[in-house]
Amino acid sequence: MAEHGETLIEKIAEKIRSDDSSSSDSDDEKNHKSSSDSSLKSKIHRLFGREKPLHQVFGGGKPADLFLWRDKKASALVLGVATAIWVLFELMEYHLLTLVCHSLILSLALLFLWANASTFINKSPPHIPQVSIPEDLAVNVALSLRFEINRALASLREIALGRDLKKFLSVIAGLWVVSILGGCLNFLTLFYIVFVLLHTVPFIYEKYEDKIDSFGEKASAEIKKQYAILDSKVLSKIPKGPLKDKKH
Template sequence: MAEHSEESALTEENQQKPRGHEDSSSLSSGSDAEKPGASPSVKVTPYRLFSRERPVHQVLGSGRTADVMLWRNKKISAGVLSGATAIWALFELVGYHLLTLICQGLMLSLLVLFLWSKACTLINKSPPRIPEVNISEELAIKVALNMRNEMNGASAVLREIALGQDLKKFLAVIAVLWILSTVGSSVNFLTLVYITFMTLLTVPVLYEKYEDKIDASAEKAIARIKQQYAVFDAKVLSMIRRGPLKAKKH
């Protein structure tokens, strides 16, 4: 009887061992699966031009101006573009002058309103409703304050550049001014304004449509520019900062 009881105890232990081994292996595999380093999933944020984090519509203000620039309402955007093109054609192709156009437009508007008012009195109808335009003092102060802040900011930047405190800004401003002077010698001011207006109505909508491709190409171009600037900085700008005499001593 004792031998039979010992054999039954041994068989029970042998039957329990695989189960425990399976349970421990399943626990170890489960713990390995739950480890954060077991299957790393790194989210790489794509490069965006000008390091922006918001959509193009929000960057442009999320208002009516942004809707027109991004062609949310094609009729309004097409009307604005057609009006700008007509004004440019009047001044550049037909040869109209700004003062002449303003005076003749006012003359025509006043003549139509005057005849309309007289006709309404003769046929006993109410005269045309002309809205009153009043610029509030609050709006005028707000516009003046915004202009003052912008002018003060521009003056501070120009003063900083003139004192030689930021060489990168100095080179950037010189490059922009040189480009503007070159363009200004080729076209007049009205054509330059029209080109700028056309750019605002075409570039944002094209960028929003081909955003990923443009950002990828811009990332490569900026990396190439940074490499070239690093070489230029090491060979030229560092000599300007230290001065030629100090460079010779070293």
Template sequence: MADEHESSHAKDKITETFHDEDSSSSSDSDSKPPPKKTFPVPPNRANANNVSWKEKPVHDLLGGAKAADLFLWRNKKKSIIVLGSVTIIWALFEMIEYHLLSLLCHVLILVLGVHFLWSNTLNLFYKCPQFPQVALEEDTVLQIASVARLEINNFLEVLREIASGKDLKKFLTVIAGLWVVSIAGSCCTLLTLVYICFVLLHTVPVLYERHKEKADVLLDKGEAELKKQYEVLHEKVLSKVPKSFKEKKLA
């Protein structure tokens, strides 16, 4: 009887120890947070930022919206209408030397005359509907103002980053671009310069899309030549700039 009592007592101790270990392990597992699931990044999305702009479609480079369809002549009627309207406006102001104030006055005269005929004369013979009322909605104006504010702030931030001197190559590129634009501005008016840029947007992307392989070869040669010129400039001029001046500028 004593042996049976001792054996049962030992069994109870063994079961208690196993129960304590199970409870401690379960409490430890409850206290520890479950491991976070990690999802593998798709290779297309991971390498999206490393893709060169030459490997992207021209439609995506232009924003991929309706403006890109317009510049790439996806809808020929709309592209012709827009380009023709801009050409007429440029011809009025530059070739015929039409003035903006005169144009606004003539447009208002035309609108008022049509409204007068619509409201008075035509109603004597036909039952015409009321002249459509034109009004700007408050939400539309606020959206345009908010978008303009964000774009202006982003532009000012980019200018601040360029002027800080952290990227000297970008700074010199912007200075050279502004110098070229200033030379072009001295040769023609602002309207003509805007019109030339608009025509280039309607022609260069289409030509580049059709002759992409040949254009990429020429662009690679031009990029290599620019890198050589920049290395020469860096060796002769930029490398001689004192380091203390660069550190103060970056600070």
């Protein structure tokens, strides 16, 4: 009996040791897998040299939450309102000035009837809050708009001086594409398409970020290769503008 008890204890101890070794091996495999995944993610170059998370790229806060569908109800509401406006003005051919006048007529008529009917039913008239634009908000918007316009003008000046041929060609190509779209679509439809893209493309990109970045890295390498061939054969032979501004 004693020998049988000792052999049973030895078997249990060996089983525990084998379980511990297998669990440690599985932990090592998990750690190795997680480290390999993290190293693989670190090797992937983000699009446009992005280093921050996509939420911070969009400025954070409520606008980023809307574009990335962090608040699904608010994003769906905004997209639904934009779709309703596009259908109202584009498909039903309703005019903005007509809509504003009809809305004001309806609102003023309802408030006027409510205010006069409250005297007969012994109820207080509706409280209409006073709406005014704060001075700080108007100043901040004007300063931000001024900064963006000045930056755009400075970029256009740098391009016009001929210092960056690659940027010049990209801007020309972008303006050419916008001109084609403007000839095919009106401003409201173009604005609606851009609005829908802002509510769909960032969300899809964030969901499949690693795959898209990996594909973008390969495409960027191929574009650089083709641009190098074009630069060596054609662009390098084009005379460039002055490198420095003339001082008066």
